[in-house]
Amino acid sequence: MTPAPPLTWLDKLRDPSERTLGVLLLAPALLLLALIVVYPIGRLLFNSFYDLRLSGGSGARFVASENYALVLDDTDFWNAAKNTVLITLITVPGALAVGLGLAMLANLPFKRQWPVRLALLLPWALPLSFCGLIFAWFFHTEYGVVNDLLQRLGLADAAEPAMWLLRPGWAFTAICVAIIWKTSSFMALILLAGLQMIPKTLYEAAEVDGASRWQQFSQITVPMLMPSIIVALIFRTITALQTFDIPYTMTRGGPGNSTETLAMLIHKTTIDYLDLGYGSTLAVGMFLLSLCVTAVYLRRVGNAA
Amino acid sequence: MNRRAAAALLSLWLVLSLRANPAQAQAASAPTIKLRVFAGGSGQRPDLTRKLLATYMQRNPGLLIETEAGGASSDLQRQYLSTVLNAKDPAIDVYLIDIVNPAQYFGAGWLEPLDAYLGEAATVLKPYLPAYATSNVIQGKLAAMPAWADAMFIYYRRDLLDKHGVAEPRTWDELAAAAKKIQAVEKQAGQPALQGLSIQGAPIEGAVCTFLLPYWSQGKAFNDANGKLTLDRAVAARGLQQWLTMVDQGVIKKNVAEVKTHDTNNEFKAGQVVFALNWSYAWDRYQQDADSRVKGKVGVMALPAVAGGERVTCLGGWQWAVSAFSRHKAEAAQLVRFMASPEAGKLLAIQGALLPTSAALYTDPDVVQAVPWFKDAAAGVVAGKSRPLSSEYGRVSDIIRTTTSAVLARTRTPEEGAGDIGSRLGRVMR
Numbered sequence: 193m194t195p196a197p198p199l200t201w202l203d204k205l206r207d208p209s210e211r212t213l214g215v216l217l218l219a220p221a222l223l224l225l226a227l228i229v230v231y232p233i234g235r236l237l238f239n240s241f242y243d244l245r246l247s248g249g250s251g252a253r254f255v256a257s258e259n260y261a262l263v264l265d266d267t268d269f270w271n272a273a274k275n276t277v278l279i280t281l282i283t284v285p286g287a288l289a290v291g292l293g294l295a296m297l298a299n300l301p302f303k304r305q306w307p308v309r310l311a312l313l314l315p316w317a318l319p320l321s322f323c324g325l326i327f328a329w330f331f332h333t334e335y336g337v338v339n340d341l342l343q344r345l346g347l348a349d350a351a352e353p354a355m356w357l358l359r360p361g362w363a364f365t366a367i368c369v370a371i372i373w374k375t376s377s378f379m380a381l382i383l384l385a386g387l388q389m390i391p392k393t394l395y396e397a398a399e400v401d402g403a404s405r406w407q408q409f410s411q412i413t414v415p416m417l418m419p420s421i422i423v424a425l426i427f428r429t430i431t432a433l434q435t436f437d438i439p440y441t442m443t444r445g446g447p448g449n450s451t452e453t454l455a456m457l458i459h460k461t462t463i464d465y466l467d468l469g470y471g472s473t474l475a476v477g478m479f480l481l482s483l484c485v486t487a488v489y490l491r492r493v494g495n496a497a
Numbered sequence: 498m499n500r501r502a503a504a505a506l507l508s509l510w511l512v513l514s515l516r517a518n519p520a521q522a523q524a525a526s527a528p529t530i531k532l533r534v535f536a537g538g539s540g541q542r543p544d545l546t547r548k549l550l551a552t553y554m555q556r557n558p559g560l561l562i563e564t565e566a567g568g569a570s571s572d573l574q575r576q577y578l579s580t581v582l583n584a585k586d587p588a589i590d591v592y593l594i595d596i597v598n599p600a601q602y603f604g605a606g607w608l609e610p611l612d613a614y615l616g617e618a619a620t621v622l623k624p625y626l627p628a629y630a631t632s633n634v635i636q637g638k639l640a641a642m643p644a645w646a647d648a649m650f651i652y653y654r655r656d657l658l659d660k661h662g663v664a665e666p667r668t669w670d671e672l673a674a675a676a677k678k679i680q681a682v683e684k685q686a687g688q689p690a691l692q693g694l695s696i697q698g699a700p701i702e703g704a705v706c707t708f709l710l711p712y713w714s715q716g717k718a719f720n721d722a723n724g725k726l727t728l729d730r731a732v733a734a735r736g737l738q739q740w741l742t743m744v745d746q747g748v749i750k751k752n753v754a755e756v757k758t759h760d761t762n763n764e765f766k767a768g769q770v771v772f773a774l775n776w777s778y779a780w781d782r783y784q785q786d787a788d789s790r791v792k793g794k795v796g797v798m799a800l801p802a803v804a805g806g807e808r809v810t811c812l813g814g815w816q817w818a819v820s821a822f823s824r825h826k827a828e829a830a831q832l833v834r835f836m837a838s839p840e841a842g843k844l845l846a847i848q849g850a851l852l853p854t855s856a857a858l859y860t861d862p863d864v865v866q867a868v869p870w871f872k873d874a875a876a877g878v879v880a881g882k883s884r885p886l887s888s889e890y891g892r893v894s895d896i897i898r899t900t901t902s903a904v905l906a907r908t909r910t911p912e913e914g915a916g917d918i919g920s921r922l923g924r925v926m927r
Contacts, residue, residue, distance in 0.1 A: 246583070246605040247888040333752035355752050358906040446700050447754060448903035463576050464891040466583075466605060 236472050236479075244469035252469075259473035269474060271449060272457040273481060279368065279439075279453065280432040280485065286372040287428055288421070291379025296413075298380065299387045312384070316377040324441030327370035331356035331442075357443050360450035367439050367451055374438065375431070379424045386420025387413070429489055433482045454478040530825050531561045532832060535578065535592035538568045540758075540778055541815060542849045546593075549841050553832060560828065570758070571595045571702040575891070582607040582820065590823040591832055593644060595702070596632050596814040597884050597894065603635040604888030608818040610638040614830030624839070628812050628883055629854045640818065642837035643854035645845050647813035648874070648881045649706055652765060652773045652783065655796035657683070667808070669711070669739060669801045676748045676771050693748030694772045695761040696740065698905040703758050704898035705884055706811035707774075707905075708918075711736030713882050714806040720885045726926035730915040737904050737911035739803060744905075754906035766791060774800070776813055777874065781850035797870050799877045812881040814854065846871065852878060889925050896921045 208216065240260070243253040263269050298308045315323070330337050333355045342348035356362045390413065398408050436455035439445060445452030445460075452460075458478065462471035534550065536543040543566035550562045568574030575598060581589055582605070594602060602608045615621050618639035622630035629643035651672070658665070661679050666672035676693025683691050697703035709719060717732045743749045750756075758775065762782055765773040766789040773779070783795045802808040817833040819826055835841060842858050845851040847867040852874060858864055859875040887893050897918060904914035 247601055247891070333755060353752075355755070355906075358752060358754050358908075360908055444700050446899065446902055447906035447908045448899060450908065460895065463579050464572070464895055465889070466579065466601070466891060 236475055239469055239472035240476050242469045244467070244472075246466040246468065255469070259470050262470065263473050263477050268449060268452075268457060269454075269477060272452050272454045273477075275364075275450075275452060276433060276435065276454045276478075276481070277485070278364070279371065279435050280429060282368045283371040283375065284425065284428050284432050286368065287376040287379050288425065290372055290376035291424070292383055292421075294376060294380035295383035295387055298384050309384075312377050312380050314377070315374050316381065318374070320374065320437035321441045323370060323374045324438040327366065327373075327438070328357065328442045331366045333358070358447050360447060363443050363447065363451050367442055370438050370442065371432075371435065375428060379428060382420050382424040382427075383417060386417045390416045426486075426490065430482065430486060433478070433485060454481070529559055529561045530828055531563065532590045532823075532825060532829055533563045533565060533588055534832075535574075535589050536564050536566045537574055537593045537815065538566065538570070540569075540776075541566075541593060542778070542845070542851065545845055545849045545851075546836075548848075549836060549844060553835050562832070565589070571597075572894070578607075582822070585822050587820070587822045587824050589820055590825055590829040591836075592818055592820060593815050594641065594818055596629070596647075596812060596816065597702075597886070597890050599633055599640040599816060599818070600635050600886045600888045601890045602818065603638070603640045607821055608640055609821045609823065609826050609830070610640060611642065611819060611830050611833065612639045614819075614827055615639065615642075615834055624855045624857065626854055626856055626879060628878070628881060629814060629816075632883055632886055633816055641816035642818075642833050644815040644817050644837060645842065646852040646854045646878055647776050647778065647815070648810045648852065648878050649710070649774055649776055649800060649813075650780075650797050650810070650874070650877070651800055652775055652779060653796045653798065654768075654771050654791065654794055656794040657771055658796065665796070665798050666801050668804050668806075669714075669743075670804050672772055672801050673743050673746055673748045677746060679771050680747070688769075690769055692750050692764065692770045693746075694743060694774065695756065695764055695770045696749060696753065696774045697756055697758055697761060698740075698753035698902055699755055699757045699760075700898045700902040701757050702894060702898065704901045705894050706813075707740070708733075708737065708897050708901040709882070709884065710774075710800065710809070710811055711739045711803055713809045713811075714800075714803045716806055720926060724885060724887050724926055726919070726922050728915075728919045728922065730912075730919050733915035733918065734911040736803070737901065737914055740905060741907070741911065754902045777852045778850065780868075780870070784850075797874075799873075808880075810877050810881040812878070812883050814852075885926065887926060892925050893922060896925075 204212065241254060241256060243255045243258075294312060298305070298312050302308055329335065333339065333353050336356070338356065339348060339353045342354070343350050348354060354362070356366050394412050394416075395408055398412060403411065434455050435453045436459065439451050439453055440456055440459075443451045445456050454474070455478070458471055458474045461467050461474055465471075534546070536546040543564060546566075547564050550564060554560055554562055568577050574593075575595070578589075578592060578594070582602075599608070603610075611621075612618060618634045618637065621639060621642075622633065625643050626646060629646060633639065633641045633643060653665075657663075657679050658675070661675075661682065663675040663678065666675050672694065680691050680693050696707055698707060712719065712733050715732050715736065717729050718727050721727050740749060740753070744751060744753060761770070761773050761775055762779060764770050765775075765779075766783060766786060768790045780795070780797060783789055784792055799808055800810045817836045819829040819833055823829050837854075839853075839855055839858060842853040842855055843861060843864060846853050846858060846861075846864045850868050852871065853859060853864070856875070856879075859871055865872055884890075885893055900909065900914045900917045900921075903909045904911055909917065
């Protein structure tokens with residue numbers, strides 16, 4: 193009997209072992225993932241150590257941590273970070289409260305459920321920038337429906353209409369209202385799915401035991417819904433930290449830069465100022481902030497659950 | 498499916514994906530050359546650009562030119578082009594840019610200097626008005642070619658001024674007094690929302706001029722020939738204060754910090770404004786648009802001066818540039834030469850009331866017949882001032898317009914605003 197010739201790599205490829213085939217089949221996906229996740233993040237970190245001002249025309253210059261020192265001193269960065277955190281702190285609980293209400297409403301035994309569910313879906317399906325433009329119209333000093341309503345109800349003077357988007361505090365409030373309107377339907381959707389998983393028998397048993405409506409809500413609904421609430425909160429918090437479209441279309445960060453978020457500052461630095469190095473450093477700053485907030489938050493919420 | 502078949506499929510996919518796309522190879526060998534032109538938003542009249550391009554295509558068979566339009570304002574168009582050009586995308590060959598942009602685009606290496614295709618800058622730009630000859634030459638190179646000029650004017654309701662026996666005002670104070678007089682009577686007669694003057698106070702590109710106009714009018718320069726900031730903060734604060742005083746007098750509306758150029762247009766067309774500060778293209782909008790209620794009632798004049806100052810306007814205008822990433826630069830450069838020619842300028846003036854960039858067209862009989870006020874406008878355009886030419890213009894513009902809007906919204910005082918602009922721009926314009 194002649195010994196078998198040694199296997200070449202081509203033979204191995206033609207008749208691969210389970211392990212090799214696994215690696216081979218995963219490779220395209222891994223490659224793709226590296227291309228769209230690892231490469232951009234790596235490039236961002238790399239750029240953040242360079243002076244990459246396109247307007248200078250001098251090409252890239254390594255500046256080590258100079259950009260980072262500038263970020264720490266940059267009042268615009270801290271202002272935007274403050275606004276971003278505030279928007280998160282206000283709109284995440286806000287959307288949760290409104291979303292929970294909407295979900296409970298949609299869970300009521302209506303005869304026809306589809307109109308309610310459709311109405312629930314609509315704000316979620318609307319592009320963010322449309323939502324911003326719509327609310328900018330709502331709050332417009334002269335043409336806005338908000339001032340019109342207030343005047344019709346006799347709550348405001350027609351001669352002195354409120355300039356919602358031109359007063360820092362009011363502009364901030366208006367933006368939060370728009371964000372809560374836009375995002376609570378997504379919350380409601382996740383919570384509605386959770387509500388429908390709660391067995392009806394639990395409520396029947398509670399009723400037999402004489403539990404009040406409030407007791408049913410706090411003792412059955414909320415604990416049974418907790419996993420859904422946590423998922424919804426995590427998603428919402430991450431997107432809230434990236435807020436861009438709604439303030440951009442409503443106020444462009446104004447008046448002054450009192451409603452500018454981190455994402456807007458990064459956009460302005462890279463696209464308007466063409467300062468890619470510093471923009472990347474700001475983006476790293478935002479990434480770190482998101483990381484901190486999410487970590488603290490997951491811990492808290494996780495412990496509570 | 499067994500392992501062998503899976504491995505075979507995988508190799509097949511790899512081979513297929515590595516092969517060149519056959520459609521691409523075919524397109525390259527086709528006789529027609531395709532050019533893509535970015536023609537700006539509706540304010541830049543892409544309809545007229547298409548007309549010119551159709552003429553050019555007729556004369557140059559074998560050339561296929563596609564037009565792309567969009568971006569409601571100069572800054573939105575700049576954002577779009579920044580994204581395309583930053584990606585070194587060869588999709589757009591020729592693009593239209595605002596007068597403030599050649600320096601920035603040149604600095605970024607996004608536009609192809611045209612000297613090699615069209616000749617030396619000084620010779621090529623000789624027939625054009627000085628402001629446009631200057632702003633298209635960066636570091637001695639021909640960066641772009643002037644398409645049409647633009648400048649700010651005051652549009653007014655000729656019928657109302659005649660009715661109340663008011664002459665064209667020569668200073669802003671006179672304008673405020675005239676507006677108040679007309680407003681007082683008309684408000685009694687059932688026009689309670691009549692505005693005296695409409696200016697742009699939203700943080701858009703136009704607000705840069707809103708800041709510069711009263712500053713320049715006091716005889717001060719914003720920057721020197723090298724682009725270094727020469728801001729006089731006290732003068733700048735006085736200029737901003739002038740607008741706020743007019744708000745207090747009820748001449749300008751209170752929410753001026755919300756007003757964009759199209760608000761001024763719509764409100765003037767609806768007959769709600771006596772005087773409007775706007776670019777020259779607006780004339781055509783007020784006279785031709787179907788929804789204009791002021792057709793035949795509009796007058797136009799040079800900008801007033803601050804008391805004791807000079808009458809000065811803010812120059813705008815548009816330029817054609819060739820992308821540095823174009824695959825057909827020579828053809829694109831020839832197209833740009835045509836788009837900047839007197840022939841094109843004449844069509845734009847007659848059909849779109851767009852101000853010509855070459856001096857000769859202002860006295861051309863056909864142009865004078867179509868737009869009689871152009872012959873008076875020429876002097877204003879020649880005396881007009883350009884916004885600072887800076888490779889950092891994106892930053893310069895953002896700082897000025899955001900601060901001006903904040904002052905007009907009264908979240909900053911004029912003194913604080915002038916201080917902000919001075920200290921922030923001082924670091925950029927050195």
